[in-house]
Amino acid sequence: MAKQEKKSNQIGCSVESCEHHVGSENCCCLNSIDVGCCNCVPSHYENTCCRSFKVKKSDSYNGK
Numbered sequence: 001m002a003k004q005e006k007k008s009n010q011i012g013c014s015v016e017s018c019e020h021h022v023g024s025e026n027c028c029c030l031n032s033i034d035v036g037c038c039n040c041v042p043s044h045y046e047n048t049c050c051r052s053f054k055v056k057k058s059d060s061y062n063g064k
Contacts, residue, residue: 019054028052 011028013021020028030052039047 013050015050015053017056018050019056020052021056 009027011030011033012026013028014026015021018028020030020033022029034051035048036051037047038049042048
């Protein structure tokens, strides 16, 4: 999926290695995201993850 020009100020994001991350804006360019559990019984935000994450093509081979 190509990165959309429009950013979503409603979805904050600090994951710079994600294809959907909008530079220094710290937000996601997607209109919505899929959030899932990394633990069977999540009790903290650390036990959740963004299932919409996609590694940036430019970062996938240069170790960033």
